[in-house]
């Protein structure tokens with residue numbers, strides 16, 4: 001599977017088949033997670049793979065998803081120290097885990113709301129200044145989706161994505177960018193469009209100016225449910241940066257992230273970062 005095919009294939013899965021990872025998969029995952037610590041804005045992201053089979057009854061009682069995730073055997077837990085753009089970096093790194101799993105035939109589901117944050121934090125003790133933004137089950141998908149899974153997909157409209165005209169713009173927010181006019185970047189943009197986001201809100205807005213792509217966050221009003229340190233939609237933005245960068249690189253399109261301090265908000269879209277195309 002190419003990375004672009006992996007992005008196209010990924011879906012959230014809330015129903016697992018109760019089987020643990022086999023062979024040396026756990027060791028491989030531990031190596032991968034240990035190497036995945038840096039996002040476009042900095043480092044300090046860390047992950048732990050939790051194997052439920054290895055937990056005692058007291059530890060196991062801390063693992064809760066309010067019945068949303070059925071029959072998981074493993075979870076990826078993550079932490080990051082709070083700082084500007086920490087949530088984007090966390091989103092970027094966690095999404096690399098999700099894509100690594102998808103490419104290896106494993107299922108995942110981002111959980112930033114429906115999990116017992118304090119219980120998981122007991123299993124990955126936080127250092128000074130750290131938060132635990134999200135976790136994901138990791139494992140083999142169950143044969144059929146549970147009722148809860150189908151309910152979540154239906155209520156979030158998970159199979160739908162906003163059209164290009166609402167997400168991508170040419171020069172100014174009044175001019176939509178179409179796949180035909182996006183040239184070689186049509187695929188990286190489509191990979192952003194397919195990305196997962198909290199409640200499928202898709203808060204990314206991208207404006208092309210010359211060869212540069214400016215990323216803006218259009219916040220859903222009233223959506224910062226988890227306090228000032230855990231910002232769901234900044235995590236969504238990190239996921240978008242991950243999809244854009246990895247798919248561009250797979251296509252041989254070079255560039256780098258740059259935060260342009262002089263760039264201002266556009267209406268109520270908050271400026272986050274620019275992909276600067278390089279030869």
Ligand SMILES: Cc1cc2nc3c(=O)[nH]c(=O)nc-3n(C[C@H](O)[C@H](O)[C@H](O)COP(=O)(O)O)c2cc1C
Pocket residue numbers: 010011012013014068109110111112113114115134152153156157158159195196197198199200232235236239
């Ligand atoms: C940051 C983030 C947080 C999420 N939190 C939850 C959650 O708490 N519970 C849940 O069931 N799904 C959660 N999701 C999954 C989204 O609902 C899902 O990605 C979206 O509906 C699109 O569906 P898809 O992933 O199958 O493409 C989250 C996704 C993201 C990116």
